[in-house]
Amino acid sequence: MEARKVEILQAGIGDEPAILPLMAAFNRTEGIDWKPGPMGAALRRLLGAGDLGLVLVAREDASRAVTGYIIATFGYDLEFAGPDAFITELFVQPLSRGRGLGRALLDAMIGHLRMRGTNAVHLMVRPENERARALYAGRGFRLAPRIMMTKPLVGHDP
Ligand SMILES: CC(C)(COP(=O)(O)OP(=O)(O)OC[C@H]1O[C@@H](n2cnc3c(N)ncnc32)[C@H](O)[C@@H]1OP(=O)(O)O)[C@@H](O)C(=O)NCCC(=O)NCCS
Numbered sequence: 001m002e003a004r005k006v007e008i009l010q011a012g013i014g015d016e017p018a019i020l021p022l023m024a025a026f027n028r029t030e031g032i033d034w035k036p037g038p039m040g041a042a043l044r045r046l047l048g049a050g051d052l053g054l055v056l057v058a059r060e061d062a063s064r065a066v067t068g069y070i071i072a073t074f075g076y077d078l079e080f081a082g083p084d085a086f087i088t089e090l091f092v093q094p095l096s097r098g099r100g101l102g103r104a105l106l107d108a109m110i111g112h113l114r115m116r117g118t119n120a121v122h123l124m125v126r127p128e129n130e131r132a133r134a135l136y137a138g139r140g141f142r143l144a145p146r147i148m149m150t151k152p153l154v155g156h157d158p
């Protein structure tokens with residue numbers, strides 16, 4: 001396979017137009033009803049404010065096209081005695097898969113999180129998503145001994 005150079009860079013507000021189509025595709029893959037209005041606004045807020053989380057993009061060296069991205073949001077957990085983070089999205093466009101981009105994005109994110117003193121990083125993955133599970137397991141992620149439950153606090157009945 002042709003070896004193409006890829007850069008992993010911290011995204012800023014100017015990267016929003018390049019990330020949005022990938023984000024729409026990610027949410028389709030995950031079966032999430034992606035609403036460009038509120039979810040696009042949430043991405044803009046994240047890109048503009050360094051304290052909410054971190055977005056990294058993979059850019060192909062030649063075309064400069066964004067072919068993948070990863071997002072982590074910041075939290076704080078006493079179980080891990082301090083700051084933690086949640087990887088909310090990781091996506092590599094289909095034509096660029098299998099060339100190490102997913103691993104490079106994940107490694108870069110873990111490196112950034114370590115540098116800012118994060119004590120643990122969590123993520124969710126569909127049980128049948130074997131490719132992603134293999135990637136995460138290879139980087140030391142283990143099944144947590146709990147299930148996740150969610151209650152939206154806006155736009156739903158109490
Ligand atoms: C999951 C995803 C990000 C992986 O990206 P990628 O660039 O193809 O991954 P890489 O080339 O870096 O490979 C990483 C690991 O994935 C696994 N993998 C790669 N190609 C694979 C394949 N064809 N079949 C099974 N596992 C595969 C391997 O464990 C590989 O690690 P290794 O190279 O050390 O063996 C990408 O497939 C994707 O965007 N999928 C759709 C969105 C998604 O599922 N995101 C995760 C949601 S939690």
